[in-house]
Amino acid sequence: MNQIPNSLRSAPDTSGHFGAYGGRFVAETLMPLVLSLEAAYEAAKKDPAFHAELSDLLKHYVGRESPLYFAERLTAHLGGAKIYLKREDLNHTGAHKINNCLGQILLAKRMGKTRIIAETGAGQHGVATATVAARFGLPCTVYMGEVDMERQKPNVFRMRLLGAEVKGVSSGSRTLKDATNEALRDWVANVHDTFYIIGSVVGPHPYPALVRDFQAVIGNETRAQMLDREKRLPDLVVACVGGGSNAAGMFHSFLDDAGVEIHGVEAAGDGVDTPRHAATISKGTPGVLHGARSYLLQDGDGQILEAHSISAGLDYPGIGPEHSWLKDIGRVKYHSVTDQEALDAFMLLSKLEGIIPALEPAHAIAHVSKIAGQMKSDRIIALCLSGRGDKDIFSVAEKLGEKL
Amino acid sequence: MSRLKDKFAALKKEGRAAFVPFITAGDPDMETSFAILESLPAAGADVIELGLPFTDPMADGPAVQASSVRALKAGASTAKVLKMVEKFRKKDKTTPIVLMGYYNPVHAYGTAKFVKDVAQAGVDGLIVVDLPMEEDEVLRVPARAQGVDLIRFVTPTTDDARLKRIVADASGYLYYVSVAGVTGTKAVPEEEVRAALTRIRAATNLPCAVGFGIRSPEQAAGIARIADGVVVGSAIVGRVADNLGHGKERVVAEVLELTRALAGSTHAARHGKVPA
Ligand SMILES: Cc1ncc(COP(=O)(O)O)c(C=O)c1O
Numbered sequence: 001m002n003q004i005p006n007s008l009r010s011a012p013d014t015s016g017h018f019g020a021y022g023g024r025f026v027a028e029t030l031m032p033l034v035l036s037l038e039a040a041y042e043a044a045k046k047d048p049a050f051h052a053e054l055s056d057l058l059k060h061y062v063g064r065e066s067p068l069y070f071a072e073r074l075t076a077h078l079g080g081a082k083i084y085l086k087r088e089d090l091n092h093t094g095a096h097k098i099n100n101c102l103g104q105i106l107l108a109k110r111m112g113k114t115r116i117i118a119e120t121g122a123g124q125h126g127v128a129t130a131t132v133a134a135r136f137g138l139p140c141t142v143y144m145g146e147v148d149m150e151r152q153k154p155n156v157f158r159m160r161l162l163g164a165e166v167k168g169v170s171s172g173s174r175t176l177k178d179a180t181n182e183a184l185r186d187w188v189a190n191v192h193d194t195f196y197i198i199g200s201v202v203g204p205h206p207y208p209a210l211v212r213d214f215q216a217v218i219g220n221e222t223r224a225q226m227l228d229r230e231k232r233l234p235d236l237v238v239a240c241v242g243g244g245s246n247a248a249g250m251f252h253s254f255l256d257d258a259g260v261e262i263h264g265v266e267a268a269g270d271g272v273d274t275p276r277h278a279a280t281i282s283k284g285t286p287g288v289l290h291g292a293r294s295y296l297l298q299d300g301d302g303q304i305l306e307a308h309s310i311s312a313g314l315d316y317p318g319i320g321p322e323h324s325w326l327k328d329i330g331r332v333k334y335h336s337v338t339d340q341e342a343l344d345a346f347m348l349l350s351k352l353e354g355i356i357p358a359l360e361p362a363h364a365i366a367h368v369s370k371i372a373g374q375m376k377s378d379r380i381i382a383l384c385l386s387g388r389g390d391k392d393i394f395s396v397a398e399k400l401g402e403k404l
Numbered sequence: 405m406s407r408l409k410d411k412f413a414a415l416k417k418e419g420r421a422a423f424v425p426f427i428t429a430g431d432p433d434m435e436t437s438f439a440i441l442e443s444l445p446a447a448g449a450d451v452i453e454l455g456l457p458f459t460d461p462m463a464d465g466p467a468v469q470a471s472s473v474r475a476l477k478a479g480a481s482t483a484k485v486l487k488m489v490e491k492f493r494k495k496d497k498t499t500p501i502v503l504m505g506y507y508n509p510v511h512a513y514g515t516a517k518f519v520k521d522v523a524q525a526g527v528d529g530l531i532v533v534d535l536p537m538e539e540d541e542v543l544r545v546p547a548r549a550q551g552v553d554l555i556r557f558v559t560p561t562t563d564d565a566r567l568k569r570i571v572a573d574a575s576g577y578l579y580y581v582s583v584a585g586v587t588g589t590k591a592v593p594e595e596e597v598r599a600a601l602t603r604i605r606a607a608t609n610l611p612c613a614v615g616f617g618i619r620s621p622e623q624a625a626g627i628a629r630i631a632d633g634v635v636v637g638s639a640i641v642g643r644v645a646d647n648l649g650h651g652k653e654r655v656v657a658e659v660l661e662l663t664r665a666l667a668g669s670t671h672a673a674r675h676g677k678v679p680a
Contacts, residue, residue: 015538024538025507027463028557029584031536032566171469172459184462189585191561288508288534289460301481302512304459 008255008331011322016205019328021321024204026291029188034291038206040111045213050106057102058217061135062092064099066218068225068382073352074365081375083368084234085355085385086222088246095358095387096218096246097128101197103214105132108195115194116140119183121148121176121242122313122360123155124387125199130164132197140164143182145175148312151395173306176242176316180290200243201320204291208248208320215249222382223253230380236261239384240364241281241334242313244320246386255331264323265367267309268336278307280319281327281334294321310339310395311359313387341366343399346389358387359396407500407528408553408576411450412611412632420674421628423448423667424613426504426637427659428455428471429488430480431644436652437475438488440659445499447660448667451613453531453635456485456505463533465588471641482513486525493526502529502555502576507543515543523550529576531555537570544573553577558604558612560584560596571608577633578604578612585616588638592617594626601630621669628673636666 011018016038024034044050058064067087075083088096108116116133118140120126126142133140142159146168149156159166172178180202187196201208201215219237226234237254239247241264254260269277277283280295287296289304297305297317307317326332337345342359345366350356357365364383372381389396397404415422425444430437444452457475461468489501503522510518510532522530530547532540537556544554553576558567561584571578582597583590597614604612613633618624620639627634643662647655 024536025534026536027533027559028536028570029463029559029561029581031538032561032563177460181460181462185465185586188463189589191584286511288506288511290462291534293511296508298508298512300512302458302509303476304508 009252011325012205012209016209018322018325021286021294021324022205022208022292024291025288025293026204027188029191033191034204036111037107040107041206041210044107044110054103054106058099062098062102063090064217065221066090068222068229071353074349075372077352078369078372080373080377081235081379081381082377083372084226084380084382086218086250086382088218088384088386089355089357089388093124093128093131094390095124095128096215096249097125097199098131099217099249100199100211100214100245101125101128101132103210104195104197105136105138108138108197109136111195113193113195114138115190116197117143117183117186117194118197118199119143119176119179120199121179121315122311122358123148123152123159123391124313124358126164126166127155127158127162129197129199130159130162133164134162141186142166143169143179143186145169145173145179147174148176148179152312152391153394155391175307175312177304177307177318184290200245201248201322202243202290202292202318208292208322211245212248212252212322215245216252218246218249218384219251219253222250226380226382233257233260234380234382235259236263236379236381238263238265238364238368238381240265240314240360240386241319241323242316242360243318244323246384248320248322250384251332262332263367264332264334265363266334266336267311267314267342267363268338269308269310271338272336276308277336278309278314278316279336280317281323282336286324289318292321294324295319295327310342310399311363313358313360314363335367337363337366343396345369346396355385356389357385358389359392361386406551407498408451411498411500412577415450420671421631422450422613422633423624423670424451424453424633424635425449425640425663425666426453426455426635428457428468428475428641429485430457430475430478431471431641432474432648432655433478434480434484434488436655438491439652439656441488441492442495443656443660444663445496447663448671449499449663451500451502451633453502453504453637454485454489456482456503456509458506458509461506463586465586465638467588467638467642467645470645482509486521489525489527500528501526502531503527504531505533507532507535510543516546519543519546519550519552523552527552529553529555531579537573548575555579557581558600560600564603567604567607571610574608574610578608578610579635580604580612580614580631581616582614583617587616590617592623592627597627598630621665624666625669625673628670634670
């Protein structure tokens with residue numbers, strides 16, 4: 001067993017390891033760039049001007065802080081713990097992804113990079129990247145699996161409106177994993193001028209750490225808002241986990257609070273006992289993909305398996321290394337929720353609260369729906385509502401057999 | 405004894421560069437792939453890079469990606485690839501074989517068991533694309549203990565300070581990646597490679613093979629004049645793809661014909677006899 005440091009908030013170590021996970025498993029061509037990114041990030045962290053510019057943009061461009069909303073009717077319906085929703089869906093571009101993109105594009109500027117690339121699954125990270133690229137006047141190419149382009153059409157159009165070039169990826173499962181491969185290939189061929197804005201807490205060090213840090217605003221605000229509203233910390237913090245960025249950002253502030261239980265919710269697709277799911281932590285094993293050692297969906301020969309989820313943003317056979325570590329040391333419990341349960345939760349929140357959630361956080365809602373009723377009414381749950389569901393209405397309509 | 409050391413020493417004496425073809429093991433199927441492998445030395449291969457297929461070859465361009473897909477579809481596995489090497493080794497005791505791939509299949513096999521089994525099968529070196537020097541100790545050290553070299557990369561982005569650290573623990577040979585990019589997409593820039601080789605030779609006595617972007621006999625000759633080895637991959641696996649519809653014999657024959665042309669021009673280069 002790895003030694004557990006005094007504070008769980010100080011990981012990773014200087015070589016980018018969260019316990020046995022993380023690291024920098026990239027081609028030699030990329031290594032010098034990865035090291036210079038680390039140096040640039042360390043310098044930025046110490047620079048008040050960097051933080052000032054980022055805070056200003058988060059406030060006036062994104063609309064932070066986002067509300068912590070007490071979901072009264074959902075709470076009453078489930079008949080147990082009080083449920084608060086951290087409203088990342090109200091951010092500019094409709095999800096938490098923009099928090100990270102702004103941080104990274106400021107780093108790109110500091111490093112003198114003149115071209116932006118990104119991968120996207122649901123298209124939310126692609127939209128957020130295209131948005132900040134437009135805002136800073138940099139050309140932007142977004143890689144997206146062809147399957148995802150089909151099920152997230154509105155976001156493809158949005159990215160194009162924002163001036164980004166969307167490149168369809170036809171290799172492999174034609175989803176997020178393959179888009180990530182293609183973005184890495186672009187990066188290695190254009191190291192001199194290109195900054196790769198990774199969309200989750202994955203990839204080689206320092207990405208998992210810096211994306212987590214840029215998303216930590218979610219948990220930091222939640223903590224302060226909760227103390228303000230309830231004069232105490234929540235009993236349970238919940239977030240959905242694809243690559244794990246909204247979860248990492250939501251959890252970070254609470255990792256050292258022993259009284260706060262933390263749940264990550266993965267996509268179980270058709271069910272974790274079927275071959276069609278994306279429950280990397282629940283059903284995967286440690287391996288190395290996209291620059292880091294972490295849990296993976298793979299076969300016995302180390303070949304990567306395809307993930308399946310109704311939600312394009314969770315349809316990824318890997319997960320951030322920090323989550324693998326938090327799982328192994330038992331600090332965070334990882335659960336999973338099926339497509340059907342997520343769909344039901346999507347409808348439930350829409351009807352009860354007038355909030356149409358993205359399919360990704362609908363997984364977190366579904367998980368809370370299962371457990372809130374068994375908790376006492378003086379217990380408090382804080383759930384990260386990572387994004388809004390506008391992008392999903394076409395695929396949900398199709399599931400329901402309706403034509404738009 | 406080390407087959408890699410012996411081979412590069414012998415070539416140095418002869419005053420010529422090594423021709424190093426890359427094929428993906430199991431492409432387009434195990435049987436055809438073995439037929440290619442066993443004929444490569446006679447066609448002029450001095451060292452063979454044998455690709456261990458992977459579902460997500462991030463550093464490879466379309467040609468090598470497609471070869472990996474074909475091999476996996478046809479049922480290639482690490483165990484089968486090692487069997488293939490073992491069978492090759494029964495007849496050929498001198499041509500070094502270097503397994504090239506990504507770390508996850510190695511990790512899944514179990515690093516300790518992997519190095520033991522590859523050594524037993526007759527593998528001489530390993531090239532693991534996504535294992536930079538910061539992460540390679542886990543494999544490099546046990547591999548060396550089995551007499552297997554972990555081949556390190558030097559690239560256009562490697563500066564002198566890094567180069568020094570790379571060569572310090574390197575063995576076998578160095579692999580100079582001629583362009584920043586994935587395999588098989590940009591053409592090899594001869595003048596830049598020349599400058600890089602000067603830099604590398606100042607840092608080490610290890611032989612240096614050059615790859616990425618060499619497709620034609622002319623390019624091979626150009627690199628053979630300045631490097632210790634010429635690696636060609638995408639053009640060769642591309643030849644497999646081009647002949648898939650025409651039967652296995654044709655695939656083997658076409659790959660060998662290309663190998664002969666590339667090897668011939670590599671071997672003749674330093675005497676100024678470059679066949680058209
Ligand atoms: C709204 C929303 N939530 C969650 C995710 C999953 O990503 P992560 O796990 O990095 O938060 C996505 C990804 O596209 C998303 O769009």
